[in-house]
Amino acid sequence: MLKPKSPFLFAVIVFIANPLLAGSFYSSRGIGLVHHFVSGRSAGMGGVGLTFAEPLTVNYLNPATIVDIPLATLSGNFFHEATDLKSATQDAHISDTNISGFQFVVPLKQGRFALAIGVTPYTGIEYSFSGRDTLGVKRYTEFVSADGGVNTGFLSLAVRPVKNLYVGVSGLFYFGTLRNFWRIVFDSSQFLNTQDEVSRDFTAGNLRFGFLYKALPFWNIGGVMTPGITLDANTTIILRRITEFTDFPDTKIDLPLSLGFGTSLEIARKLTVGVDYYTELWSRVNEDGFKNNSQRIALGMEFSGRGGPRSPYFSRMAFRAGFFYHDLGLVEPSGEKVTEIFGSVGVGMPIKWAAARLDFSLEAGKRGSLATNTFRETVIRVAGSITVGERWFYRGEER
Secondary structure, X not given: OOOOOOHHHHHHHHOOOOOEEEOOHHHHOOOOEEOOOOOHHHHOOOOOOOOOOOOOOOOOOOHHHHHHOOOEEEEEEEEEEEEEEEOOOOEEEEEEEEEEEEEEEEEEEOOOEEEEEEEEEEEEEEEEEEEXXXXXXXXXXXXXXXEEEEEEEEEEEEEEEEOOEEEEEEEEEEEEEEEXXXXXXXXXXXOOOEEEEEEEEEEEEEEEEEEEEEEEOOEEEEEEEEOOEEEEEEEEEEEOOOEEEOOOXXXXXXXXXXXXXXXXXXXXXOEEEEEEEEEEOHHHOOEOOEOOOEEEEEEEEEEEOOOOXXXXXXXXXXXXXXXXXXXXXXXXXXXXXXXXXXXXXXXXXXXXOOEEEEEEEEEEEEEOOOOOOOOEEEEEXXXXXXXXXXXXXXXXXXX
16 A cells, blocks of 8 residues: 555655645644633733733633632633645645533632633544555545644642642543544555544543742742653554554553743732743654743733622723743644744633633734745634633521
């Protein structure tokens, strides 16, 4: 069979003369692109938010921050993403709309203990390449594609042991499927078209640790750490119209140690400024394409009137802006690294009839560069989050 040694290398060859359809070309390496998400509020601030801890801010990355949520709170998120891909000779456009996780927080003792459960995507793969070639005198079209990703279910517990210190731990459950497809379609009916499907299913457990320290009433410091782990994946190979093979040794998928640190300041109770740094130590693992440690630096700000329930609606809204720079840790076969830089704006709108808020954000940026990389991807992402809180376990006054 005419299988390419690597979908990535095959794509580099065929893209010169053939169109590309993909969520991202760079998701074709390893386990795909890592999905960095802290909260709906943070998305409009460049992803800053490791130290944000307040009602209606549900933090997905730092479990310590949920202690400051006084109500039973549910948060759900979605996004729409449009990507334009460009090489020296070709253009393509892709769009995707999807749900990006939920989290449910229950305060066990207000201001002291909290519990949370939820699901969020960790990585995603989505690409499709095609190319024309000849076998002898017979022309055929070859297709290489993949989809799937790694998802994370979590159960978090947070506690405030002393006045200004919060600590938390999340039990993580990784699960998902990565599927790769290879298909040959001959122009002549004298040859049998074929399709191979390689599927890897996996599950594994891990932990994430977080802390938050309120150094001053207006100054927060925090961080998170997730140990590295190896996922054991069950492999299935299906040869369409021929047979299915399932008796394969488990393959290994290595996830790296990750560390994040951040700080935020509240100025005059209306302006919040935050800075985050997050890294994944890919250089310590052996995943296809990931050679360097990924590094993400973000800066964001929010202005809010902080109006009370009876204040004008506009004074209770929040307006946000930020940007981030991200070295993905990916290295192309040419030796060049892949980076992305994005700017974002956002708005938070309270819902009158409940302790609730709608958060919307708009991110725009580019991934890769035609000067150094095979592709440049221009991305516009619209994200939304709804957070609703309700008082539970409340006993009214006895008469």
